[in-house]
Amino acid sequence: MxxxxxxxxxxxxxxxxxxxxxxxxxxxxxxxxxxxxxxxxxxxxxxxxxxxxxxxxxxxxxxxxxxxxxxxxxxxxxxxxxxxxxxxxxxxxxxxxxGEFKNEEDKGEEYIDEKHPYTYDLDIFGDNSLFQLINTTVTKAGREALAKILSRNTISTAEEINKKQKAIDELGKKVKWRQKLILNGKLNINNTDEEVNELEYLKEWSKSEGKTVGYRKIIAYIFIAITFIAIVMSFIGTLKGSYILLLLMVNFIVIRSLTKDSRDVLHMFSLIKPTVKAYSEILALIEDENVDSEYLKEIKNKIKNVDNNISCKKEMKKLSSILDWVGDSNGNAYYLIINLFIFSDVFLVSNLESWKKKNGKYLDSWLEAMGEFDALSSVANLPFDFDEWNYPEVVSEKVVLGEEIGHPILGERAVRNTYRLEESTKVTLITGSNMSGKSTFLRTIGLNLVLSYLGAPVSAKNFKCGLFDLYTCMRTKDNLQESISSFYAEILRIKLLIEGAKEGKRIFFLLDEIFKGTNSEDRHTGAKVLINQLMDAGAIGLVSTHDLELCDLELRDNRIKNQNFREYYEDNKIKFDYKLREGRSKTQNAIHLMKLAGIDFKENN
Missing domain, CATH: 1.10.287 (Helix Hairpins)
Structure with missing residues (x-):
């Protein structure tokens, strides 16, 4: 399609x-x-x-x-x-x-973490980010789940990734069902920060200690009977109407007394009633949909309770129906009048407590399943929208191989390259002039690795990769509040990388112009020592550099390979083809760019 x-x-x-x-x-x-x-x-x-x-x-x-x-x-x-x-x-x-997704309002900015091993450098969250491209979640549970899988809070095995690929591929084809899920969410849920609290309130309430309500219902029945007897007596003239008003005032006091420990609960449910309705309809969609992939079946099992034969769909609909009676308990005059006659607050509390006693222990699991489906449905936009993308092969070997790899966020503007890091090669040194595409290529590899581990298709004709812990050091800046210079910030990121390597992690690293904050001699020495240390620890990856002397490492160590990007000139204008080539860079454009900026290079200077 x-x-x-x-x-x-x-x-x-x-x-x-x-x-x-x-x-x-x-x-x-x-x-x-x-x-x-x-x-x-x-x-x-x-x-x-x-x-x-x-x-x-x-x-x-x-x-x-x-x-x-x-x-x-x-x-x-x-x-x-x-x-x-x-x-x-x-x-x-x-x-x-x-390619206009960068205008989406939800950028996932609260998930930006400059200390994360890769999300900040690879533009996973924020402006023009992978999150903006993928995200169509309508629940906070789904949004949180999407952020977690993009950040790889848990590391999947190759087998689990394979199962996720089949699940995402299946959901990708269920585009009409996915749009129904989004529709049900958008009809009722206000995607604001308030819903985060609503979701947490609902979870906390489901786990809270139950209240004894039996005696309260008995008291309510007694006062309801008294009230209606008084009304009948008033109609037949044996009781003055003023006594009815007095009785209603007593009813008000009794209701407040019987529900004093549940006022916050009733107020909370009056606010989240639309959200619960949306959750109910989304979970019904999930329960009713037939799925074939093993991973989706595993998620669906979270909304089933075989032991007690409880239907998540029916029970969530029941909760939504109970909440239909809540009304605006803090300001609706009609509700307040009805409440005085039939003690609706007392029976609402009773019904909510009964529902919680039966289903409270399952609610967390139901909401988790809903969030996972919501997140996976967002990821499933990729195989449907970009049918030229392909699912990668995730293997046990330490390799990264790709044919016609493109930057996922750049879309049709991306220039595609073929890249191979396999066998004895551990590090690719990428050189090239300014603006030639080095940093973009590093992000291209990094983003496609992130997509691979999601179980999503990647922007490539073919892609094969091992399972790695991804570390980057590409975008460092001063932090005046913590008195940290950009160079020291870079050192801290390198420290995390080295510690990970020493811990025995399978590391794939992306280093862009490392140690650029110091002099050329220290930069060259530090880079050379770091690369050797990482290779000896079993890490592999890419390093971009302007330091052409670093390319000599290839001559002494067959674990290192040189590749480059270059520029060319037409009518005295600098141009780039962004094509990756073998060997070290043989071009430079810094002087040309300085001249364009107005710097006059004369002989007597």
Whole structure:
């Protein structure tokens, strides 16, 4: 299925449906006006005729008819909202295809960690990041799960990655189902920081100690009975109406007393009611969907409880239905009045406690499964959108081999290269002039490794890699608050790399212009010693450098290989082809760039 065609066709379908709904909605709007006018006219007409029976009858009829039409109107508005969200979903798909995803508001900026082994250097989060390209999560659980797998908080085995590949490939083909998941989330969830607290509140509540509510229900039944007996007595004239008001005041005090330890719970649920509804519908989608891949089946098992035959779908729907009665317990006048007569708060607390007693121990697992499906569905955008990408082969050997590898974030602008690091070769030294593509190529390799470990396809014709702990040192800067210079910041990152190597980790490193903050002699010596130390510890990787003398290492050590990028000139203008070549760089452009900046190199200077 062609992604571009799919997104465009769906946008056109939704727009046509919205036009249809607008016409129907306009007709309903006029119907509401006509019914309202008839209501006023009938009341006036029969009142002037002094016929209260017909006045009340016709008045009731038109009010009921008006409410029915309002209900229909609201359904049409809900349908319109769904189509508007579908347009947003498909337009986001087009932005991914067109390379305009960097305009997405959610950049995952709170996950930026300059001390992480690779995420900061490889633009995993933040502006123009891999997170922006992939993320379509609609739940906080899904967003957190996506951030964790992008950061590799847990290291998967080659077998697990293979299972994830099959799962992501399967979800990639279920594009309509994935869009339903997004739709259900966007209809109800406000993706703000507040939802993080809502998710945590829900988890904490499910694990909290249960409250004894049996005696409270008995007290509530007694006062409800007293209240209705008093109302009947008032109607037949044996009790003054003022006593009813006094009784309702007593009811208010009793309700507050019986629910004093649950006020925060009721308030919290009045706020997160839409979120719970969305969770309920998403989990129902997951439970109802048939999946073939082993990994997806394992996740689905988290929402099943074979022992007690509990259906996550039914129980979450039940929780959502309970919450439908919560209302705005802090400000809704209708709710407060109803509460005084039927003690709804007491029964809500009772129902919530019963639900928690039965399902609380499973809720965490259900939400975890929902988050994993949400995250994997986001990753599954890649095989659907970029059908020219291919799944990598993850092996036990220490190799990185790729044919026509491209930078995933650059899209069609990426220049593709073939790269091989295998057998006895441990380190590739990449030289080249300024702006020739060295740093971009390092990120190209790094990002495709990250995608490989996600179980996602990579931007390459073929890609084969070993399982590594990825370490980078590419983008260091001063930290004035901690009195750290950029050079010292670089030293700290190198220290982490060396410590990882000493611990016996299978390390793949990407080092860009190392030790650039010191003099040329120290830089050359330090780089040479570091490279040898890393190779001796079993680490492999790429090092970009302007230090051409470092290329002499290839002559003395067959574990090191030189490759380069270069520039060329047309009409005295510098140009780059960004193609990786064998050997050391034989070109330089610093003087040319300085001249372009206006620096005048004269003989007497």
């Amino acid at each position: 062609n992604a571009l065609k799919f997104y465009k066709e769906n946008i056109e379908k939704s727009k046509a449906e919205i036009d249809k709904i607008n016409k129907q909605s306009l007709a309903i709007g006029w119907s509401r006006l006509v019914i309202f006018v008839l209501l006023i006219f009938s009341i006036y007409k029969f009142y002037s005729m002094d016929n209260p029976t017909l006045m009340v009858s016709f008045g009731a009829f038109f009010i009921i008819l008006f409410l029915v039409v309002v209900g229909f109107h609201n359904k049409f508005l809900q349908k319109k909202k769904k189509q508007e969200i579908m347009i947003q979903i498909n337009e986001q798909g087009l932005r991914r295809l067109n």
